[in-house]
Amino acid sequence: MEPRKGTAQKDRKGSEREAPDPGEGKVVRGVRVRPARKDDLPALVGLLVRLKRLNGEFDPLLAVRPDAEEQALRVLSADLSNPNSLLLSAEATGADEGKVVGVLRATIRERLFYVPEKEGVVLDIYLLPAHRRGGLGEYLVEEATRILKERGAGVITVEFPSLNEIATRFYAKRGFRPITSIHARSV
Amino acid sequence: MGDAVSSVRPKETVREPPSGADAPGDSAHRAERETAELSERAVELARHYGGKMEVVPRVPIRSLADFSYWYTPGIAQVSREIQRDPDLSFELTGRWNTIGIVTDGSRVLGLGDVGPRAALPVMEGKALLFKYLGGVDAFPLPIQVASPEEFVETVRRLEPALGGVNMEDTASPKCFWILDRLQATLRIPVWHDDQLGTAAATVAGLLNALEVTGRRIDTARIVLLGAGAANLATARLLRALGADMGAMIMVDQKGILQAEREDLDELMLHNRWKYDLALETNEIRRRGGLAEALDGADVLLAASRPDPRAVRPEWVGRMAPNPIVFALANPDPEIWPQVAREAGAAVVATGRSDFPNQVNNSLVFPFVFRGILDARATGIPDPVVLAAARELARAARVRGVTAEHILPTMDEESVFPEIAAAVATQAVELGIARVRRSRAEFLEMATQRMTRSRRLGQWLSQNGLLPPMPPEG
Known part of the structure; x- marks a missing residue:
């Protein structure tokens, strides 16, 4: 969600030089990025709920439901079998070999009135704090972009709370700009 | 966490509480009673004297004619000189010796958010300590602000009148942001005593405690209990001293x-300083509470809340042999010293003057400011804070360091100007001093200014200009 500037740049260049191998997954900062598997689910649920709690810090209208874990399990399980979904796991190597430390959830959306007609949407992205600031978040986004583009997306969008300035800066630096806004009020 | 108030309160008759974990017993009750009496008397005296500080001239006034120099028309030229060279404001006005004691009153002593007006008597007390101990003219300036941004902006606007800023009693974590912003934007030194004063005294004591127990800073396993202003600053200074941050463990209420x-993630958004330490410390990801943290630890630095049961003796027993225990909460330490010693602690320090080894920020702030003002420094970076800590440690070693004497006491007055001189010299070495002198010259300068301040107070009293203390009762 918030890799720090300097190192992120370096890794970005590094990752651009070597073409990532989609099957094996590429190791960035001691973490391997690969398609999620069924046995990742318990860890992915934890990460997704952490992300939703983080979102809850920005706005009371994003307060997390008590059954968030069940919801997460339901949504993530569905992702695994949905051809329109993309679920990437970031898996530690070395001492913590095999431990899932990050997740990216994305989907392909049809745009009924606009061109490009297909939109790759990054719905959720979360890294455990110890794995931030090293360029891994950037790599996840780039990897998702590559795959979604392969699947026909002509535009990549991301969704996050409006008051998340860290995310705003992170994406702005990578060429994203706001195109639609969701405004809310309690009723 | 010896604060200014505890450092100057009269020596209590209370000594060690009886042994046992729940030891306070009679002596704690006695201490409570004494505190109640002191409180009553303090209100009585505050009413009698109508505050603690007043403004006194620095120049003689032989007749009103002298105001031609002190005021118009002569003063216009002084004004023009400063307009030509703003740094002259440190020479041609009292700015060189003037600081503001700034607070929003959001965390006053142990009272919490009492607001700026109720913070004023505390800031006056601090100003009195600055004047009496350090010869520093400190203006108590509680400010009414609605946000950290407004705090910074307000202090920024006061800069032309001040040679330095002492931040005080402002809640954590906003105090970190405010201090960082002020240090980055002001060209005068800014200090937050609850962070730096306490941290400097803690580090000074720790350096000697390590020596007494034959340890080294870079190999000692250090546990910090409490993650407020003091301990976060202590952790930062320990990093600068080369402590093993990966082996360090911080423990808070959670x-x-x-x-x-x-x-x-909540910390990432609301307490960046603690978040950074969470990532940097505890490499082996030890989980649990203080008991688990203390397993095999060499040092406990507790700066949490007054509760003598916070650190259990059996947990001290789990530490490495001959451990170091600092229990700095006031008025009651996290563990009574005798209890800690019986549990095996080789060196114990508290924030109280009635036990050995008082970690007391009054040993730091008046003299740090004396030195930093004498050097007319533009800032007060961590190496300067460490210079004060190291000098304090060195001064204690001159008299001989033992398990019961790791820090100078407030009676060891010869230490005070030495700290000022060490600070001023460090500022010169860092290239942030507007005044460049030798250490001996700074020592002389500090001694004179501090002595004069004390003599002034004595003279006012002896000549009847300060009314005598009213009889008690």
Whole structure:
């Protein structure tokens, strides 16, 4: 969600030089990025709920439901079998070999009135704090972009709370700009 | 966490509480009673004297004619000189010796958010300590602000009148942001005593405690209990001293701080300083509470809340042999010293003057400011803070360091100007001093200015200009 500037740049260049191998997954900062598997689910649920709690810090209208874990399990399980979904796991190597430390959830959306007609949407992205600031978040986004583009997306969008300035800066630096806004009020 | 108030309160008759974990017993009751009496008397005296500080001239006034120099028309030229060279404001006005004691009153002593007006008597007391101990003219300036941004902006606007800023009693974590912003934007030194004063005294004591127990800073396993202003600053200074940060463990109300704790994202957004330490410390991701943290630890630095049961003796027993225990909460330490010693602690320090080894920020702030003002420094970076800590440690070693004497006491007055001189010299070495002198010259300068201040107070009293203390009762 918030890799720090300097190192992120370096890794970005590094990752651009070597073409990532989609099957094996590429190791960035001691973490391997690969398609999620069924046995990742318990860890992915934890990460997704952490992300939703983080979102809850920005706005009371994003307060997390008590059954968030069940919801997460339901949504993530569905992702695994949905051809329109993309679920990437970031898996530690070395001492913590095999431990899932990050997740990216994305989907392909049809745009009924606009061109490009297909939109790759990054719905959720979360890294455990110890794995931030090293360029891994950037790599996840780039990897998702590559795959979604392969699947026909002509535009990549991301969704996050409006008051998340860290995310705003992170994406702005990578060429994203706001195109639609969701405004809310309690009723 | 010896604060100014505890450092100057009269020596209490209370000594060690009887042994046992729940030891306070009679002596604690006695201490409570004495505190109640002191409180009553303090209100009585505040009413009698109508505050603690007043403004006194620095120049003689032989007749009103002298105001031609002190005021118009002569003063216009002084004004023009400063307009030509703003740094002259440190020479041609009292700015060189003037600081503001700034607070929003959001965390006053142990009272909490009492607001700026109720903070004023505390800031006056601090100003009195600055004047009496350091010869520093400190203006108590509680400010009414609605946000950290407004705090910074307000102090920024006061800069032309001040040679330095002492921040005080402002809640954590906003105090970190405010201090960082002020240090980055002001060209005068800014200090937050609850962070730096306490941290400097703690580090000074720790350096000697390590020596007494034959340890080294870079190999000692250090546990910090409490993650407020003082301990976060202490951790930063320990990093600068080369402590093993990966082996360090911080513990707060939620237990051991570690990179995968559930509240880490919340910390990332609201307490960046603690978040950074969560990632940097506790490499092995130890989980649990203080008991687990202390397993095999060499040092405990507790700066949490007054509760003598916070650190259990059996946990001290789990530490490495001959451990170091600092229990700095006031008025009651996290563990009574005798209890800690019986549990095996080789060196124990508290924030109280009635036990050996008082970690007391009054040993630091008046003299740090004396030195930093004498050097007319533009800032007060961590190496300067460390210079004060190292000098304090060195001064204690001159008299001989033992398990019961790791820090100078407030009676060891010859130490005070030495700290000022060490600070001023460090500022010169860092290239942030507007006044460049030798250490001996700074020592002389500090001694004179501090002595004069004390003599002034004595003279006012002896000549009847300060009314005598009213009889008690």
